[in-house]
Amino acid sequence: MKINPNLAVSESGFLFNPGTGESFTVNPTGAEIIRLLREGLSLEQVIDAFTEQFQVDRHTFEKDLHDFSGILKTYNLLEKDE
Amino acid sequence: MSKPRYTIAVTGLNAIDSPGPGVAVIRGLREAVSFDVRIIGLAYESLEPGVYMDEVTDKTYLIPYPTAGTDILFDRLMYIHTQEKIDVIIPNFDAELYSFMKLENKLRDSGIRMFLPTFEQFEERHKVNLSEFGKKYKLDVPESIPVTDSYEIQKHIAALDFPMMVKGKWYDAFIAYNAEQARTYFNKIAAKWGLPVVLQKYVHGTEYNVTGLGDGNGNTIAAVPMRKQYITDKGKAWAGISIDDPKLLEITRRFVSETRWRGGFELEMMKSSDGKYYLMEINPRIPAWVYLAVGVGQNIPEALTLLALGQNPPAYDKYDVGKLFIRYSWDMIVDRSEFENFSVKGEL
Incomplete structure (x- = not known):
């Protein structure tokens, strides 16, 4: 899963899509997920990174990540072919 | 090197809740890098805010409404010209454009330049003719049907379905959810703006606008x-953000090159949920939000002035993306004597 490369992402979690003019805010967890995806990590690797770094069980995080990626897709924040 | 100084007359000083473009146009002119300006405001009403904004207009004159006829308008403009030696006029209202277009040659003979669409361009892009316009230039437009009697609405319901847009030929647009509402809006609009009233298929989606400038030879000088980030109850943007959308720019360039558009314009587009753009309306003049274009690097009023003066300004090829304009209200305190002067003498 790849984030729309044109998306402007600030450290504060503010997202701006220059193609549509839409803007969004995400919490620190969302911002970290987006940062890792932009670095080229796969969803599986994001799950590994989070479960290593934070006290969260793999199953719960996987479910939340699935919901979050659905939101990213709904708002056209992923690459076109995703 | 000293810059030339031009005297430019501008209409549309009604910087109110549904603002005319004049004040934004003047701000662009005052920030022009290629010339200095003396600004002459042309106002239809004595309470247009721009009349009293000292940093906006150097002098303002009342002018007659278009309904008074072009002869009376011409006489008034000639009086103002003898006082001010106007180089360029930038009209900013749809409803006055026709009068100024009719006077373009006479005014040019008197030394006043404008840069307006041709009669053909003005007429064929009219919302009354939008369906034909779309077919001719292969642009997607929602089906639009001009009607002159509220009884005609019934027979177009099958084609347009509800909700449908009911639009005035100059201004105003309402969403009607049933035949009764459509008839009510028809009567309201017909009483205010005359006939025909336009029924238009409603397009669900997000609204995008483009402001630009065509040089009359098919070249896009600015776009x-x-x-729109936030709109008023009249549908006017009070905040908006510049975006980078190659498809919108491609449609804009196609519009300019196909029509060989001459002058400033605003394209009102709707992007449907499946990503298709519909051209909803073409305004044949600079929009009230033009200062955003100036702020992101494309000074449309400056380039339009240069075109009016017979020069060839280079086409802008970039602008800043992600910059917002946010409109605000500002109460001025004006002495009664100024209001009195303008109301009685017609100039301030």
Whole structure:
């Protein structure tokens, strides 16, 4: 899963899509997920990174990540072919 | 090197809740890098805010409404010209454009330049003719049907379905959810703006606007797309953001090159949920939000002035993306004597 490369992402979690003019805010967890995806990590690797770094069980995080990626897709924040 | 100084007359000083473009146009002119300006405001009403904004207009004159006829308008403009030696006039209202277009040659003979669409361009892009316009230039437009009697609405319901847009030929647009509402809006609009009233298929989606400038030879001199961020109850943007959308710019360039558009314009577009753009309306003049274009690097009023003066300004090829305009209200305190002067003498 790849984030729309044109998306402007600030450290504060503010997202701006220059193609549509839409803007969004995400919490620190969302911002970290987006940062890792932009670095080229796969969803599986994001799950590994989070479960290593934070006290969260793999199953719960996987479910939340699935919901979050659905939101990213709904708002056209992923690459076109995703 | 000293810059030339031009005297430019501008209409549309009604910087109110549904603002005319004049004040924004003047701000662009005052920030022009290629010339200095003396600004002459042309106002239809004595309470247009721009009349009293000292940093906006150097002098303002009342002018007659278009309904008074072009002869009376011409006489008034000639009086103002003898006082001010006007180089360029930039009209900013749809409803006055026809009068100024009719006077373009006479005014040019008197030394006043304008840069307006041709009669053909003005007429064929009219919302009354939008369906034909779309077919001719292969642009997607929602089906539009001009009607002159509220009884005609019934027979177009099958084609347009509800909700449908009911639009005035100059201004105003309402969403009607049933035949009764459509008839009510028809009567309201017909009483205010005359006939025909336009029924238009409603397109669900997000509204995007583009302001630009065509040189009359098919070249796009400026084009800035914007997404409305917040709108008033009259549908006017009070905040918007510049965006980078190659498809919108491609449609804009196609519009300019196909029509060989001459002058400033605003394209009102709707992007449907499947990503298709519909051209909803073409305004044949600079829009009130033009200062965003100036702020992101494309000074449309400056380039339009240069075109009016017979020069060839280079086409802008970039602008800043992600810059917002946010409109605000500002109460001025004006002495009664100024209001009195303008109301009685017609100049201030």
